[in-house]
Amino acid sequence: MSDQFTNEPMLDMYIFETSQLIEQLEQSILSSEKESCFTPAAINEIFRIMHTIKGSSAIMMFHNISTLAHTMEDMFYFLREEKPQKVDCSSLSDFVLDGVDFIKVEVEKIKNGDEPDGDATILIENLNLFLSNLKKENEIADSGKKEKNIPKKPQQYYISQEKVPVTEYKYRFRARIYFEEGCEMENIRAYTILHNIKDYTEEFYTIPEDVIDADDSAEIIRQDGFSVYFKTNHTYEQMNEFFQQTIFLKSLELVSLETEEEYGEYKAKKRDTIRDSLVKEISSGYVSVSGKETDKVSHSSAVQNIISVSVAKLDKLMDIVGEMVIAEAMVTQNPDLQGLVLDNFQKAAGQLNKITSELQDTVMSIRMVPLSPTFQKMHRIVRDMCKQLNKEVDLKIIGEETEVDKNIIEHISDPLMHLVRNALDHGIEPSEERRQAGKDKTGTVILEAKNSGSDVLIIVQDDGKGLDREKILKKARENNLLYKKEEDMAEQEIFNMILAPGFSTKESVSEFSGRGVGMDVVNRNIETIGGTLSVNSISGKGTTITLAIPLTLAIIDGMNIKVGRSSYTIPTISIKESLRPDEKDIIIDPEGNEMLMIRGQCFPILRLHESYKVETAVTQFKEGIMIVVEQDGRTICIFADELLGQQQVVVKSLPVYIQKMRKIKGLAGCTLLGDGSISLILDVAGLVNF
């Protein structure tokens, strides 16, 4: 990385902006592909994005990214300027998306503090090959156009040559200018001087003669300097001052020329070519450029008034607010106040309570982000898979503006991707099969999100062939997954068996779904964030999978229980029931393990006071309470002293020093109760494997 620019905020900004641009680019390509080809607006947008990435990456010295972006910029420059007719849009999209993926990977490396060392050579070669083919193919169509342009130049020359004004000048000068090294585009800098010198003279010529159109003029000027011979009525001092204003001027040599011969020493061959071309440029220069940019979409205004804040800061804010709510309860419900008549205090406390809960709600809402980026990612997956599987599928997105907690988003992205893949791979039939079934040959996958109480429902629905009841049953029989008689099973229960660990009906494993990861993994992922998954299917009509996920991970519904002097909290979602068992239902197996028989089924008992070595007077089952919890299809009974009650608790992670000291099994975190005491949140998944 370049030393002069190495600092954190710039790197952060680079990563943030580049990632954003890349995402925008991806969307733009995908939507272009849907409209079968690139619109001028899209080409322009892609060109601009590549241009920006090229520039920023070059400054940060990420040369591989910058070179790749440059190649793509060239490609879209060609598309924009030449408007070729024959473009293979599909392979172009492929190339550009490959490039996008490359940049994504590199930016990810940068984010992790690694050197972006990926090699883009092959990508660049492919792009260049594509571009040169494109140029070749479109040459025939274009040649007619080009010829028309050529005769323009000479015409202009003749006109301006005749118009050379005959003015008598007093002085003759020669100026030789060197520009600073590395200032780039020396020829244009020379051109700038010529443009400005017109205020002083109309008669001049230069070496090199042709600063703009000759390819090597910049190099010549870099080596030999740029010389202007001119006649003027201004004095040496005035002209010296004029040249000194030149920016990036390294050295100037301004000489008065005495005779016409000296002035004309290099002039013999050609006359004021430069000036002529200048006149031409000026006369035509003002009209071009504009007009080209009219048909673009403007969506820049939406980003205004938004700042980005690191999630760590928000987590911290959330923590503090959580503690404040508890502190407030500790003050207003302080035991010292009991029995006192405090009218004014109560009024003030009520006010405080109102504000703190409002503050808590606001903080929660800050952490909420819309699902749209996660949903939009699915477009790419659908596109890639359609190409690979040769299916036609339309992805419809509904309710992408629905918001969920930032942490949740991270957890549902992968399961969602898996569900969409499944829908395309296993759900939607090939076009031919669809036609025979009397369906539209393009399949539809609907991705929908909506709020439902404290949950968000995410629905993945396809109009494919639906789940095969018989196949599921057969597979279940083979894998010994049947837990009751087939005849007794409801449709719903059969479908839910696809969520069981080790279940997969697909015989052949394709590239996309079935990478050894089944629905059970999806289900487990959703369960870890306190969500549930349900399957619905109608044969021949399609499958619907509904995820119900909580709005946030930071607050859960918990049941507080007591063991000795310690409090524990169990997520309410895992609790099936709680009961005080009869002595006769307790079974002890030969190894001494205690079990509880509930309605004919046996479940292991976990004595919390033994597991965590807590002293308590309650060791007899009939004195305490049994809480039946279930996770991943496994059920255990937790034995505790008593239930304290249900409440929403703010989840905090265990302090780092405790985590470091030793790994305590079965703890998901901790929370503060209303009286200021600490309660440990039990991780049910961990407990069932205790």
Added chain:
Amino acid sequence: MKKVLIVDDAAFMRLTIKELLGKIDSIEFEEAKNGIEAVSKYIETKPDVVTMDITMPDMTGLEALKLIRKADPQAKVVMVSAMGQESMVKEAVLNGARTFIVKPFKEEHVIGTIKKLLEI
């Protein structure tokens, strides 16, 4: 106090230029992220120098340059260009751009250019 208006659609570029020019004493910044904003910001804040990116959405640097020069014929505008944009830069010079810097920049070039234009 001299004022510089930085026009660029990329926040990263604006930050880069600000970082560099921040090394010059008594200088304050205005920012705009497209041509339209640039023109209104120019009229509103009357900066001493404008750095103008060429490729921007909504209104390009060239068009903004023309409008700014129309509003103030004395406006000092530095184009921020990249290799390969020679024709655009030429166009800009014809339309009154004082000079141009080429990405990726060298620190001394950017500072030198702005200092010269600010006459400090």
